Amino acid sequence: MLWVDKYRPKTLDKVLVHQDIAQNLKKLVTEQDCPHLLFYGPPGSGKKTLIMALLRQIFGASADKVKVENKNWKVDAGSRTIDVELTTLSSTHHVELSPSDAGFQDRYVVQEIIKEMAKNRPIDSKGKKGFKVLVLNEVDKLSREAQHSLRRTMEKYSASCRLILCCNSSSKVTEAVRSRCLNMRINAPTEGEIIKVLEFIGKKESLQLPPGFAERIAHQSNRSLRRAILSFETCRVQQYPFTSNQAIPPMDWEEYISEIASTIFKEQSPKRLYEVRGKLYELLVNCIPPEIILKRLLYELMKKLDSELKHEIAHWAAYYEHRLRLGQKAIFHLEAFVAKFMSIYKGFLIETFG
Amino acid sequence: MWFEERLQNSDNSCGNVILISGQAGVGKSATIYAIACHLGVEVQEWRTPTPTIWQEHLHNSNSGIQYMSKLEEFENFVERTSKYGLISSSITRVSPSPIILLIDDLPVVNGKVSYGRLHKCLHLLLQSVRLPTAILINDCGRSESPEHRSRYWEELQLSLQDAGACKVAFNPITVNSIKRVLSKICRSERCELSLEQIDVLAKASGGDIRHAITSLQYFCLKPDPMHSLSDPVLQENGSIHLDDEVSLPFGKDATLSLFHALGKFLHNKRETGNLVTSDRGAILLKEKFARSPLKMDAPELVLSQAHGQASLVADFLHENVLDFVNEEAIEDAGVIGTYLSDTDLLLAPRVGTLSRSFEADNVLQSAAASVAVRGVLFGNTCPVSSRWHAIRRPALWQIDQSLWHNKCRMLNQRRDARISLCLSDLSVLATELKPVLNWLGHRVHDVKPHEVLNKANFAEDEYHGLRLDDKDDKIDDDDDEIEDW
Numbered sequence: 086m087l088w089v090d091k092y093r094p095k096t097l098d099k100v101l102v103h104q105d106i107a108q109n110l111k112k113l114v115t116e117q118d119c120p121h122l123l124f125y126g127p128p129g130s131g132k133k134t135l136i137m138a139l140l141r142q143i144f145g146a147s148a149d150k151v152k153v154e155n156k157n158w159k160v161d162a163g164s165r166t167i168d169v170e171l172t173t174l175s176s177t178h179h180v181e182l183s184p185s186d187a188g189f190q191d192r193y194v195v196q197e198i199i200k201e202m203a204k205n206r207p208i209d210s211k212g213k214k215g216f217k218v219l220v221l222n223e224v225d226k227l228s229r230e231a232q233h234s235l236r237r238t239m240e241k242y243s244a245s246c247r248l249i250l251c252c253n254s255s256s257k258v259t260e261a262v263r264s265r266c267l268n269m270r271i272n273a274p275t276e277g278e279i280i281k282v283l284e285f286i287g288k289k290e291s292l293q294l295p296p297g298f299a300e301r302i303a304h305q306s307n308r309s310l311r312r313a314i315l316s317f318e319t320c321r322v323q324q325y326p327f328t329s330n331q332a333i334p335p336m337d338w339e340e341y342i343s344e345i346a347s348t349i350f351k352e353q354s355p356k357r358l359y360e361v362r363g364k365l366y367e368l369l370v371n372c373i374p375p376e377i378i379l380k381r382l383l384y385e386l387m388k389k390l391d392s393e394l395k396h397e398i399a400h401w402a403a404y405y406e407h408r409l410r411l412g413q414k415a416i417f418h419l420e421a422f423v424a425k426f427m428s429i430y431k432g433f434l435i436e437t438f439g
Numbered sequence: 440m441w442f443e444e445r446l447q448n449s450d451n452s453c454g455n456v457i458l459i460s461g462q463a464g465v466g467k468s469a470t471i472y473a474i475a476c477h478l479g480v481e482v483q484e485w486r487t488p489t490p491t492i493w494q495e496h497l498h499n500s501n502s503g504i505q506y507m508s509k510l511e512e513f514e515n516f517v518e519r520t521s522k523y524g525l526i527s528s529s530i531t532r533v534s535p536s537p538i539i540l541l542i543d544d545l546p547v548v549n550g551k552v553s554y555g556r557l558h559k560c561l562h563l564l565l566q567s568v569r570l571p572t573a574i575l576i577n578d579c580g581r582s583e584s585p586e587h588r589s590r591y592w593e594e595l596q597l598s599l600q601d602a603g604a605c606k607v608a609f610n611p612i613t614v615n616s617i618k619r620v621l622s623k624i625c626r627s628e629r630c631e632l633s634l635e636q637i638d639v640l641a642k643a644s645g646g647d648i649r650h651a652i653t654s655l656q657y658f659c660l661k662p663d664p665m666h667s668l669s670d671p672v673l674q675e676n677g678s679i680h681l682d683d684e685v686s687l688p689f690g691k692d693a694t695l696s697l698f699h700a701l702g703k704f705l706h707n708k709r710e711t712g713n714l715v716t717s718d719r720g721a722i723l724l725k726e727k728f729a730r731s732p733l734k735m736d737a738p739e740l741v742l743s744q745a746h747g748q749a750s751l752v753a754d755f756l757h758e759n760v761l762d763f764v765n766e767e768a769i770e771d772a773g774v775i776g777t778y779l780s781d782t783d784l785l786l787a788p789r790v791g792t793l794s795r796s797f798e799a800d801n802v803l804q805s806a807a808a809s810v811a812v813r814g815v816l817f818g819n820t821c822p823v824s825s826r827w828h829a830i831r832r833p834a835l836w837q838i839d840q841s842l843w844h845n846k847c848r849m850l851n852q853r854r855d856a857r858i859s860l861c862l863s864d865l866s867v868l869a870t871e872l873k874p875v876l877n878w879l880g881h882r883v884h885d886v887k888p889h890e891v892l893n894k895a896n897f898a899e900d901e902y903h904g905l906r907l908d909d910k911d912d913k914i915d916d917d918d919d920e921i922e923d924w
Contacts, residue, residue: 358761
């Protein structure tokens, strides 16, 4: 088992970061009811952990008994029926799924599941009708139509189910949905907090941490706790006892992108551009999201760039990132950015060095 | 003759099918009828059902009549014939003469499933049919449509041949033989046409004899009232008409293959020498934006001749354009990149518009294609001097396929792996967990990052290699056409 799972806090009391939020959540659900919730924050900040702990707080230990299913839904949409297949994670009290996996059919999924859940409501021991919880991941990736249908169903079935939504950026969730939920902003943990967690894990695993080592991991993790713990574990596999100047292995795709960046700096020509295209394809094939590629590439390029150009390059990166999200074929935009960078950079080189 | 043989010993059960393929209008069905007439047998055709219009379907579905697709009817027909032999559905009398079964106009299939059904159906027919049967297949120009449909037909032909059907391919009819036929008709109809006129007619028909004859008839019809007037005028009129091929009312539109058109765009030939000076009083352009005039028709016209779909054209241009840009001119590549990115933006499905209007879509499509092509033409300021180039098939398609496949695999992994993987979404999985898992898997080995990536790809390539090979072959055939337009 990975350390990320092993040391995931199971209850709200044991949470190490965001203790204040955890306590508030606990107070919120002591009356056995809660509003709809929207958790948002950067990746690796502990949203999912809080949600799991919260479910456990509401339903007790039975919320931990989950089964993974691949469910098929037959959705009746006017003239035809649509088959949708999705992986769900469910216990007797809750269902968790990422509707955006269904692509453009996401809105049917949202409606259908909530309807189904509303049909068979659990009855608790006192004979009172209870509610079920539906956890939806990646709400910000839902299409606009899906979000609208979500809004309607939220109101219609509010008696029988609660929604917990989870996403990275709340600005991509419509106002209507946001205002119907209690919004919980989960910050990225500070480096200090990450260090605390790493030290906690180190103690549990009875490892000797050289001074400054945890700081370095925390610094490289980009304030993502998951990232920090994962690289901590890889370090452990790589070399133990730790030395204080041990290299922390970077992610392979990040290294690959920095390679791309150095290719770009070396020579600016169509042939090189074609080479870069091949490398970008390789990253895309391995399911690295194009937005992340662009972000990382910009970061790598900025490192070595003359400060005169930084502003302009950042502008173009933003421009193509926007188009990337609107468009369909990511490679067109990624490549356009690289070509733009090359042409600007070459112009700059000629101007300064003649 | 094959038919004769088959008619005589009609009891042997297999190999009763002949497959006839050829372009439109080379006389496939005419041949069958001629043979039948010659042998004195009757031709029994599978009557294709009248197509149902959508409104009609709506109306019918209220009154309880079931909609049957053409494919379904064909299936029924085959089932019937295989069970009962041929009992002509409407006629009850026993025909005295032997029968040839003729299947023209196979149902059009779209997609894998219906293709499979058709395939099965034809095989059943092949095995069970007792009568000599002819199946006509219309093969359209292969290079023009790289879509799947034409590939289906080829596959179908091959598999039928394997199953024991004889195949006869009809070549397009040469211009000379069309001319001969036309002049024979002229003689028998006693209308006078000059040799050049017949020549032009024959050329315009593009190997399609039915078309040529129809045109001839039309052409003879038109000048009839003027016939009594002065002949020279007619002659003059005629020759004016015939001068310009495009103005022929009966000529087929000259079509270009997609690759030809792409070659034109990529090579980007322009007039050299006398640079444009705006003698038409056009708006003066800055030096930077001025380009010498193109040595071809307007790009939109070329596109429409090549029947290029916007996204297809964009993919091809994107894949190949860098080969044609001058080594020094990275700025050009930048400009082209921007235009292609614009194209993709135009082609992206609109979000939030539930009721799509197809007209708007059409405009959008053509605008996008035009932006892509003109962007490429405009951006490439100093194209590489023309030389031999192979046009590659867009790698994007393969990438998309394997991306999809990888995604599925990852989702499956997520399902049967531990809980934490179940919870996290795909991007996290790809960017954070997978590299670490790789690390933990490989332990001490210091594996270089892109080796890991390559390894992941390797299985992919094998998987797709099978299916892509035949496609590549096809494209290679076309490469030699692109040499230098």
